[in-house]
Amino acid sequence: MDNQLTNYYNLYAAKEKFSEAVRKALQRENVMIMNRGRPIAKIMPFSQSQGPRALGFATGITMLSAFDEIPKDFQEYV
Numbered sequence: 001m002d003n004q005l006t007n008y009y010n011l012y013a014a015k016e017k018f019s020e021a022v023r024k025a026l027q028r029e030n031v032m033i034m035n036r037g038r039p040i041a042k043i044m045p046f047s048q049s050q051g052p053r054a055l056g057f058a059t060g061i062t063m064l065s066a067f068d069e070i071p072k073d074f075q076e077y078v
Contacts, residue, residue: 006030011040 007024014021014033025031025043033041070078 004028004030006032008032008034010034 007021007029009017009021009031011033021031021043026045028045031043032039033043
C-alpha cells in the first residue's frame, strides 16, 4: 500500500464524498483526511484477525497471587 497514490480529502470533502473515500480504501488505495493541510485520519479496510492464537502464546506470563481479590475501593461496584 506504500507505493500507491494517496487520495487526500479535506474535512468538508470527506463529508461530502465519504462513500467515494471508503470505496477507494476498500480497493486498497491510501485515503487520508486532512485538516488545515495536516493529516488527521486514515481510512483503511478492516482486516479480520489472522485466526486463533497458537497454544502457549502466553508462556512465561504470571498473575499476581492477589489477582482475584477485589480492591476495597471497588466493593461498591460488585
